[in-house]
Amino acid sequence: MNKQTEIKSNVVILFAGDSGDGIQLTGTQFSTTTALYGNDISTFPNFPAEIRAPQGTIAGVSGFQLHFGSQRIYTAGDAADVLVVMNAAALKANLKQLKDGGIIIANTDGFDAKNLKLANYPEGVHPLKNGSLDKYKTVEIDVSKITRAALADSGLGTKEMDRSKNMFVLGYIYWMYNRSIENSITFINEQFKKRPELIDANIKVLKAGYNYGETVEAPMQRFEVKPAPVEHGTYRSIMGNQAAAIGLVAAAEKAGLTLFCGTYPITPASDILHELSKHKNFGVKTFQAEDEIAAITSTIGASFGGALGITTSSGPGIALKTEAIGLALMLELPLVIVNVQRGGPSTGLPTKTEQADLMQALYGRNGEAPVPVIAAYSPSDCFYAAYEACRIALEFMTPVFFLSDGYIANGSEPWKFPASADLADINVSFAKNELKEGEKYLPYKRNEKLSRPWAIPGTKGLEHRVGGIEKENETGNISYDPENHEFMVKIRQAKVDKIADYIPLQTIDNGNNKGKLLVLGWGSTYGSIKTAVKEAIDEGYDVAHAHVKYLNPFPKNLGEIIGNYDKVLIPEINNGQLIKVIRDKYFVDAKGLNKIQGLPFSAAEIKNKIIESLTN
């Protein structure tokens, strides 16, 4: 039969099915194997908000998008080349994501009358049979039937047999892309150590899927995606939340401090708590508090005692922490506040991504309350951004915001991880009693960074009181003196501004240093902007890309960079927040590109806007 192999430079596969179909597992297995093979890769899972939405319904569809290639990959892909659907609802929910001419792999068992009805197809309409998919290539496989047949002798019940369906699909996709199944066999052996009968069953079905491609008498395409020309070195796969957690542990280790994380479960930040709680052998103390307020205030207590205090949350939880952030700022204690942003306001879209908490981070407190803000731009950058947030918090004795979002928190990519020795030093020293006879300790006496000393309980002779009431300069005693208040407000601002002297200058990610258009981004839009700008430059457009990681204070040269371009375009997954700050600070007539759908930008959306900006 016709089994040609076609070479592709990059492929996007979208796995979709019921939340009970093992879609996330199938996706991550294929990702790991593909990364091991040497492709560059980026993934994005798309979970339903409900834990167990009714089976077969659109609300219950779980997705996993994977973009891999023989070239550098920066996003999980705009549209899918291949859509794998385990049931009718999965098809209905995701068909619009498939490119024209794309491949649909459909589990026909998921398209019976009941499933069609649950997916809200009108009576008598069968998408696989009515010609509606003619512009795609459809491969229909009765996965359930073949899986059950493969396991007929296993002694397993139908329900248990059906749980292996995802392994069939995985095996088949491995065949399609010419990948070894060995990595997944190792995984299955490890995963089901305690249930050997499931090891055999899953491996059998995995092989059945692979062999189905090999032997079935039907025209089927195979593809080859060669390894990518990525930097030499040793890599691992990393998700954003995992990277953030490891970054925090690394910072505590390098600073020689106990890491205390006071937190309260919230989507999509909880995975940071889960990851941290696995690392108790690093002395990590995780405290699941009774609410968001106790989460941050317990952390302030830990910071007062000399720990590296971390609190993790998402927008609604950050709103509850607001007053305590002001306290940490007044006490001038180090504290890292992690906000893994999600769609808002209020409960909003818990499982969807958004960048709409930038204003909250910059300004969301009573009084004049400046807090440094750092945003990660990719899953692996969550490591470096979290680490940097800790460094600034500790060296400047201040609360610091670390912003991530649902897209990079749950997305994954290969990471050429650093050696611990290569990480920047974090300089921390607790205050020592060096007072002369009769001399009073001054808890708010500042150093050249305008940072105050960290005198922790247990230090004899340095007993002192701190509090949220305005304090007298140097002594820290309560003061309602008008001039003193103004002075203290200004010096707290000056301290945050001073951080600009201790962070890297802004760089141009891609494009010329001067030109017609600068695309200025922050956070998780990096991959889409990177891809769009690269394509536009390749097509001859005069455009450059700069991505701001330090959002407060800005790098000292940001204004100068912005001034080097005729136009500035600021794409954001919000209704326009960074743009307000940039316009305010640099008086530049920047234009926004805004998407507020709980979804990341596609590269095409940004590229179209670039072309539009340059041709108008």
Added chain:
Amino acid sequence: METNTIEPKLTGKDFVTDQEVRWCPGCGDYSIIKQVQTVMPELNIPREQIVFISGIGCSSRFPYYMETFGMHSIHGRATAIASGLKATRPELSVWIVTGDGDSLSIGGNHLIHLLRRNFDVNVLLFNNEIYGLTKGQYSPASPYGSVTKSTPMGSIDFPFNPLALCLGANSTFVARSMDRDPIHLREILKRANGHKGTSMVEIYQNCNVFNDGAFEVFTEKGTKKINTLMVEHGKPLVFGEKSEKGIMLDGFKPVVVNVADVSANDLWIHDEKDQVKAGILVRFFNKPSDENALPRPFGVFYTEDRFCYEDAMSAQLVEAVSKKGKGNLDTLLKGNNTWTI
């Protein structure tokens, strides 16, 4: 704590700061801070190991006047701040100073969770049944019908019974004292310090500006003896001018009897370890004017030995190291699955 680290011996004055005390003249807080400062040197804890943490309210100014480490935090959160401090620094002696508004209203949630977790800290709850700092609104401890600035027609909030609430939250040390009885208060403070676990001490404190005399029947000569019951472990529950009255249990129902009419064995003998009886004792909560009112008890009502959160937390870290070895950062960075290009 080891006593040999202290030299020379500290006195109460060593715990007084240079800050001017700003409570209203005549406030019950003056007596309380005096007793705390008097007791501190007797605890043999190095001054630098002591931390006072407060929330917001009149009583929460307390840390500024104590020559120890201290934090005057935000409304209701002292309990949560102390939890994080104790979790990371179990060796410190941590004292929480709070009021009835701070701990029972805005901070009610943190209080109950502190108690069930049983961090080894001491809570001094200054109860004056009023909001003083905000100038005279009713609190969750104000009696039903209280006429205050915010309740001109009388409060329609049914009040908390603070210690019943604490016992319900599985507090491991529940006690009550008062500003006007320095000897009793000092004794209770020492007991609180000696208890391993969260020590909950409710202190009746007179706000002479906004709620003057709220507890005077319990605190003033003349009425004190007939309206209060001073409990001591192993001793019968007796009260009255000449200890002529006693409490007997009729099933689970406490009744007042004349000591002369019953045999000594029939009286309720106080047992601090008895949670059921402590539950009855903290519900001696009548107004003295009520018919058949029971006297208001003072003393240590309940103590229990239960593991403290910070110890369990530290034990898990030790266990994790013994199982997995001390964490290695490079191993963590590397993860379980790598590939080389």
